[in-house]
Amino acid sequence: xxxxxxxxxxxxxxxxxATTCYLAFRYYHQPTQTKHNILCDGKGKDDDEEQIVLHExxxxxxxxxxxxxxxxxxxxxxxxxxxxxxxxxxxxTRDNFDGKQVTMLSYEAYAPMAMKQLSLIxxxxxxxxxxKKIAILHRLGVCPIGEASVMIAVSSPHRKAAxxxxxxxxDTLKAKVPIWKKEHYKDGSTWKQNKEFDPATLVGRK
Amino acid sequence: MVQCTLAFKxxxxxxxxxxxxxxxxxxxSKCGNTESRMEEKALLKVEVLFFAACREITGVEKIELxxxxxTTIKTFVADVVKKYPKIGKMMxxxxxxxxxxxxxxxxxxxxxxxxxxxFIPPISGG
Numbered sequence: 001x002x003x004x005x006x007x008x009x010x011x012x013x014x015x016x017x018a019t020t021c022y023l024a025f026r027y028y029h030q031p032t033q034t035k036h037n038i039l040c041d042g043k044g045k046d047d048d049e050e051q052i053v054l055h056e057x058x059x060x061x062x063x064x065x066x067x068x069x070x071x072x073x074x075x076x077x078x079x080x081x082x083x084x085x086x087x088x089x090x091x092x093t094r095d096n097f098d099g100k101q102v103t104m105l106s107y108e109a110y111a112p113m114a115m116k117q118l119s120l121i122x123x124x125x126x127x128x129x130x131x132k133k134i135a136i137l138h139r140l141g142v143c144p145i146g147e148a149s150v151m152i153a154v155s156s157p158h159r160k161a162a163x164x165x166x167x168x169x170x171d172t173l174k175a176k177v178p179i180w181k182k183e184h185y186k187d188g189s190t191w192k193q194n195k196e197f198d199p200a201t202l203v204g205r206k
Numbered sequence: 207m208v209q210c211t212l213a214f215k216x217x218x219x220x221x222x223x224x225x226x227x228x229x230x231x232x233x234x235s236k237c238g239n240t241e242s243r244m245e246e247k248a249l250l251k252v253e254v255l256f257f258a259a260c261r262e263i264t265g266v267e268k269i270e271l272x273x274x275x276x277t278t279i280k281t282f283v284a285d286v287v288k289k290y291p292k293i294g295k296m297m298x299x300x301x302x303x304x305x306x307x308x309x310x311x312x313x314x315x316x317x318x319x320x321x322x323x324x325f326i327p328p329i330s331g332g
Contacts, residue, residue, distance in 0.1 A: 091332050107331070108257065108258060109331070110255065110257055110303065110324055110326070112306060113303055113306045113324070114331075116306050138331060138332075149332070150331070150332045170332055173331055173332050174329075174330075174331060174332040175329075176329075177329065177331045177332075178257070178303070178324075178326055178329055178331075179329060179330070179331030179332075180257060180258035180259075180327070180329060180330050180331070181330040181331065182258070191258050191259040191327070191328075191330065192330035193299075193328035193329075193330055194328070194329060194330050194331070194332070197328045197329050197330070199299065199300065199301045199310075202301050202308040203301055203308050203309060203310040203313075204308075204310075205310065
């Protein structure tokens with residue numbers, strides 16, 4: 001009886017210790033997330049993490065996500081029976097810049113303002129072109145080499161509207177949406193600046 | 207009015223030169239008076255956010271500051287730069303966001319209570 005009790009006690013202790021160690025591991029290895037942005041923790045993750053869904057309706061999807069962007073799934077989301085064209089843009093992480101080897105990119109965003117700017121972009125697209133469905137997704141956190149950091153998909157009855165809207169959307173995103181890219185190398189990293197960024201235009205001085 | 211000299215407790219938030227002392231009551235007086243009152247100025251709470259390179263340089267992601275009424279954006283930015291001098295050289299190539307609207311750092315617009323001000327370094331999405 002005494003031996004059985006000892007065995008049961010040992011098993012319980014082992015189980016509690018293992019659970020405590022597992023929970024401590026998960027707690028200390030979470031990427032830092034805040035209400036306002038997602039910070040890079042230097043680790044690549046494409047497993048199941050909480051997505052930030054900015055806006056989703058029948059015809060418009062705007063999303064910031066730490067997950068891998070599934071371009072085929074997004075393409076299918078903008079398919080519409082009344083449309084004869086889908087135009088897409090996918091930006092991917094390149095392994096080099098200016099002769100330097102890039103190991104990965106990481107992104108962070110001022111999420112509420114990014115949501116507002118993406119919403120303004122989608123509304124302006126509808127003002128200017130006869131499009132049916134719009135999807136704009138941007139990766140946050142680590143984006144490994146070869147993976148998509150941004151995707152824009154637009155469907156329209158005829159190709160001219162979809163092509164022009166898609167082109168305008170990525171150019172405007174680069175100029176106006178508060179998202180920041182950090183380029184990582186073997187021996188350091190640097191925050192990038194889009195050539196489209198113009199303070200005077202953003203504050204209405206131009 | 208009797209002058210009392212006291213050490214004021216440091217408030218749990220940062221205050222600037224554009225901010226007046228907030229303590230209004232003395233519990234002990236050298237002259238024996240048990241209480242006197244300093245003139246109170248209305249203070250506004252402003253939430254400040256730093257991103258990307260700005261966040262790394264200041265070492266701060268978010269801070270709540272108190273400013274006097276009618277403080278302009280321009281004055282406020284100058285005070286923030288005094289507190290975090292390393293972002294001074296970045297200001298020529300930065301914009302602000304005030305309540306999710308892009309704003310000129312030299313704006314004479316005045317701040318309001320509960321305003322959210324974000325320092326926006328050059329963006330690089332896409």
